[in-house]
Amino acid sequence: METDLNSQDRKDLDKFIKFFALKTVQVIVQARLGEKICTRSSSSPTGSDWFNLAIKDIPEVTHEAKKALSGQLPAVGRSMCVEISLKTSEGDSMELEIWCLEMNEKCDKEIKVSYTVYNRLSLLLKSLLAITRVTPAYRLSRKQGHEYVILYRIYFGEVQLNGLGEGFQTVRVGTVGTPVGTITLSCAYRINLAFMSTRQFERTPPIMGIIIDHFVDRPYPSSSPMHPCNYRTGEDAGVTYPSVEDSQEVCTTSFSTSPPSQLSSSRLSYQPAVLGLGSADLAYPVVFTAGLNTTHTHQLMVPGKEGGVPLAPNQPAHGTQADQERLVTHAPSDGTHCAATPSSSEDTETVSNSSEGRASPHDVLETIFVRKVGAFVNKPINQVTLTSLDIPFAMFAPKNLELEDADPMVNPPESPETTSPLHGSLHSDGSSGGSSGNTHDDFVMIDFKPAFSKDDILPMDLGTFYREFQNPPQLSSLSIDIGAQSMAEDLDSLPEKLAVHEKNVREFDAFVETLQ
Amino acid sequence: MNCRSEVLEVSVEGRQVEEAMLAVLHTVLLHRSTGKFHYKKEGTYSIGTVGIQDVDCDFIDFTYVRVSSDELDRALRKVVGEFKDALRNSGGDGLGQMSLEFYQKKKSRWPFSDECIPWEVWTVKVHVVALATEQERQICREKVGEKLCEKIINIVEVMSRHEYLPKMPTQSEVDNVFDTGLRDVQPYLYKISFQITDALGTSVTTTMRRLIKDTLAL
Numbered sequence: 001m002e003t004d005l006n007s008q009d010r011k012d013l014d015k016f017i018k019f020f021a022l023k024t025v026q027v028i029v030q031a032r033l034g035e036k037i038c039t040r041s042s043s044s045p046t047g048s049d050w051f052n053l054a055i056k057d058i059p060e061v062t063h064e065a066k067k068a069l070s071g072q073l074p075a076v077g078r079s080m081c082v083e084i085s086l087k088t089s090e091g092d093s094m095e096l097e098i099w100c101l102e103m104n105e106k107c108d109k110e111i112k113v114s115y116t117v118y119n120r121l122s123l124l125l126k127s128l129l130a131i132t133r134v135t136p137a138y139r140l141s142r143k144q145g146h147e148y149v150i151l152y153r154i155y156f157g158e159v160q161l162n163g164l165g166e167g168f169q170t171v172r173v174g175t176v177g178t179p180v181g182t183i184t185l186s187c188a189y190r191i192n193l194a195f196m197s198t199r200q201f202e203r204t205p206p207i208m209g210i211i212i213d214h215f216v217d218r219p220y221p222s223s224s225p226m227h228p229c230n231y232r233t234g235e236d237a238g239v240t241y242p243s244v245e246d247s248q249e250v251c252t253t254s255f256s257t258s259p260p261s262q263l264s265s266s267r268l269s270y271q272p273a274v275l276g277l278g279s280a281d282l283a284y285p286v287v288f289t290a291g292l293n294t295t296h297t298h299q300l301m302v303p304g305k306e307g308g309v310p311l312a313p314n315q316p317a318h319g320t321q322a323d324q325e326r327l328v329t330h331a332p333s334d335g336t337h338c339a340a341t342p343s344s345s346e347d348t349e350t351v352s353n354s355s356e357g358r359a360s361p362h363d364v365l366e367t368i369f370v371r372k373v374g375a376f377v378n379k380p381i382n383q384v385t386l387t388s389l390d391i392p393f394a395m396f397a398p399k400n401l402e403l404e405d406a407d408p409m410v411n412p413p414e415s416p417e418t419t420s421p422l423h424g425s426l427h428s429d430g431s432s433g434g435s436s437g438n439t440h441d442d443f444v445m446i447d448f449k450p451a452f453s454k455d456d457i458l459p460m461d462l463g464t465f466y467r468e469f470q471n472p473p474q475l476s477s478l479s480i481d482i483g484a485q486s487m488a489e490d491l492d493s494l495p496e497k498l499a500v501h502e503k504n505v506r507e508f509d510a511f512v513e514t515l516q
Numbered sequence: 517m518n519c520r521s522e523v524l525e526v527s528v529e530g531r532q533v534e535e536a537m538l539a540v541l542h543t544v545l546l547h548r549s550t551g552k553f554h555y556k557k558e559g560t561y562s563i564g565t566v567g568i569q570d571v572d573c574d575f576i577d578f579t580y581v582r583v584s585s586d587e588l589d590r591a592l593r594k595v596v597g598e599f600k601d602a603l604r605n606s607g608g609d610g611l612g613q614m615s616l617e618f619y620q621k622k623k624s625r626w627p628f629s630d631e632c633i634p635w636e637v638w639t640v641k642v643h644v645v646a647l648a649t650e651q652e653r654q655i656c657r658e659k660v661g662e663k664l665c666e667k668i669i670n671i672v673e674v675m676s677r678h679e680y681l682p683k684m685p686t687q688s689e690v691d692n693v694f695d696t697g698l699r700d701v702q703p704y705l706y707k708i709s710f711q712i713t714d715a716l717g718t719s720v721t722t723t724m725r726r727l728i729k730d731t732l733a734l
Contacts, residue, residue: 036570041584041700043552043564052551054567054584120678126547127672129568129581134665139577171669174676 009113013178016113017073019050020121021080021101024128024185025065025154026055028082028099031132032141032150032229051122064227068154074103076181081160083153084137085226089146095163096137096150097189102159104184108177120176124185127174135171135189141229150229164190519634522674524667525641528576529656530610533603533642535573537596539664540640540671541616541708542571542582545592547675548618548636549583549703553694555687566701577661580668585701592708599710603644606712610644614710620682621692621705630692632707635680638671 030037039054049055065080074080079102087093111117132138141150161168173185501508528536551564567584582589596614603612616638622631647653682704685693694702 036572036579037581038569039567039584041551041565041567043700045551045554045562045564049565052563052565054565115684123547123675123678126568127675130543130546130668130672133570133579133581134668138579142579172676173672176678 009179013113013117013180014073016118016121017178017183018069020125020183021069021074022057022062022065023050023053023055023125024099024101025080025082026057026061027125027128028084028132029061029152029229030056030058031129031138032084032152034141034144034150034229051118051125053122053125055125060227064154068156070156072156074101074156074183076103076105078157079103079159081155081157083155083163084141084229085151085153085163086137086140086144086148087151088148093151094193095165095190096140097135097187098159098161098164099187100159100185102184102186103181106177106182107179108182109179111177111179113179117176117178121183124174124176124183128185131171131173131187135187136191136193137189144229151226152229153226161188164188165192167191520636520674520679521639522637522671523639523641524670525643526660526663526667527643527645528660529647529653530604530644532573532575532656532660533600533644534593534596535576535578536660536664537599537614537640537642538571538582538592539573539576539578539580540638540667541592541596541614542589543580543668543671544616544638545588545703545706546581546583547671548706549585549588549701550694552696552700552702553690555690559686561687564700564702573661575657576664577657578664580664583701585698587698588701588703595708595710602710602712603642608712610646611642612644612710612712613639613641614708615639616706616708618704618706623692635682 039056041054042049045052069080072078079100081101082099083095084097084099085093085095137150140148144150168188168190170186170188173187175185176183524540526536526540546568549566551566553561553563555561568581569584570579571582572579599612599614603610606612617634618636619632619634622633624630645656647656682693690696693705695705696702
């Protein structure tokens with residue numbers, strides 16, 4: 001028995017699938033921004049929250065998604081994919097995940113579009129929210145900053161899983177049957193986080209134009225699809241996205257309580273051009289401070305439809321949105337670290353991806369500091385001395401680049417208890433950043449999170465502090481020869497000191513009396 | 517109808533019990549909550565919007581998503597806190613379980629009280645381990661985080677089966693299906709209970725706490 005979809009149902013279904021695809025992309029990208037997401041519930045329907053979920057619309061992401069879809073919908077053989085990758089400050093990049101929204105041919109003709117399909121799509125979005133926090137890339141993205149950034153890319157068509165390395169795993173988020181096919185949402189993620197140190201990716205202009213800063217004039221063509229998962233916009237850029245006509249469409253959900261079989265009048269009504277929607281806020285201020293060896297604060301504030309819920313403030317520095325690839329000198333984190341990813345094997349070496357990383361002179365020239373001066377202002381300043389910056393713990397942050405040699409963060413002293421031979425070889429290896437050492441070729445992302453520390457409060461959190469000061473240099477007085485010397489001197493001077501004190505005995509006694 | 521039953525098991529350290537339980541309960545309730553219903557004339561209704569927020573765990577390398585409802589969060593924290601205290605005070609092997617049960621109310625004639633018919637029960641079995649060194653604790657943080665990731669995937673897999681859900685009720689019936697007592701979200705009617713068990717699985721101290729939000733109590 002064939003019940004053909006009537007035209008209204010068909011239109012509704014196409015609309016649901018389209019907005020579901022857009023919301024899926026928003027959820028995935030927002031989950032890789034590196035911050036905690038928080039949106040407010042609203043008991044009265046605002047009419048603009050698709051699937052009854054408060055998911056903000058970042059305009060650039062919507063724009064990219066629509067560009068990728070180009071008016072089409074996911075269909076058999078044409079999947080919408082969101083690729084999440086990691087890019088280090090050295091320019092190495094690695095695909096971490098591919099999220100696929102696919103359609104297969106298995107149809108469910110009996111299902112009610114405006115009721116059941118809609119609710120199931122809502123449930124699927126909730127599942128997506130939960131699953132995006134569970135894959136290994138989530139923890140990586142929460143720690144992105146001056147060592148690496150997370151990028152996303154949306155494409156439409158055939159799914160390409162080649163970049164995920166061997167043995168990647170898949171997790172299925174869920175499926176929803178519709179009269180025209182079954183929608184499936186899944187994620188394939190890399191489990192082998194070993195970084196290839198053979199310099200496959202030279203520091204040349206990337207072929208596809210990996211954009212670090214989407215909003216500033218850049219030498220690469222604007223057709224580059226890779227985008228950072230954090231945003232900056234400035235008033236000078238004046239970038240506004242064309243508000244596509246249906247981005248302002250409102251979804252007012254109105255359901256009938258009569259049983260589905262008797263459903264006659266339940267329809268979703270669409271009101272065009274309602275103002276004040278979040279998706280129409282095109283130039284929201286996103287201000288952050290990024291610095292190369294610094295731990296500036298970063299605030300991402302997005303005025304949402306619900307009246308401006310600020311996202312988690314004060315993150316560790318995020319990637320600089322420079323107009324070209326800039327090199328970040330970073331401190332190798334040493335000390336005891338444990339593998340962060342759920343599926344990394346026990347015997348992979350836990351070494352920081354950021355190597356000993358001293359900037360080569362060439363890279364120093366490319367470095368750009370961006371100082372936070374206030375909302376809506378974005379002035380790149382070439383070099384900023386840290387004393388002029390009002391960040392907490394500024395004295396702990398590494399000083400100018402010229403002082404790198406003396407900086408214990410960059411060149412930690414040889415400590416007797418290196419945790420691994422690999423680690424020792426790193427420091428002795430004076431080669432430029434990116435290579436993981438002579439003995440091993442692979443890097444593994446590491447993680448270290450001490451209990452009770454929250455890394456979203458201070459620029460220097462407990463973990464960073466612990467890392468930095470875990471191997472302090474030996475006290476000079478404790479080193480044997482110097483110690484012995486000073487000890488001998490002390491002993492020699494003792495008789496003289498005693499004589500002086502005996503002379504002043506009365507004064508001391510009087511002082512002691514005043515204390516009692 | 518048959519009640520769907522799902523069982524999850526976790527092994528955690530004492531201070532991780534609360535966060536692990538909250539992560540699981542909130543994930544289930546995220547999927548089993550809708551926006552507030554607003555009934556209009558002509559028998560139609562509209563649905564409010566559910567906000568979501570991330571919660572970082574302090575003792576586990578894990579982040580979970582919950583609905584943005586402080587009332588719901590408080591209710592869950594209260595009962596999870598009681599469970600944790602009961603576990604601690606039991607002095608037993610550190611075994612216990614919590615049950616999150618979704619039910620429907622069926623009106624009965626006087627003098628019989630309403631029936632509560634469960635349609636889905638989630639049971640989380642907890643085994644508390646004691647660790648000696650900081651090193652072990654650090655490893656436990658990550659291991660439990662990984663385990664919770666697996667549990668979330670299990671939960672989502674069950675949800676995606678789209679099995680029985682109560683029919684959307686009319687205005688007069690809504691309190692038989694949903695908990696309408698919260699201000700900002702509307703979960704299906706649920707109750708949470710817990711038990712402390714010994715190694716054999718029998719209940720040593722049965723502590724039943726019923727958390728029923730019932731606006732139409734007889």
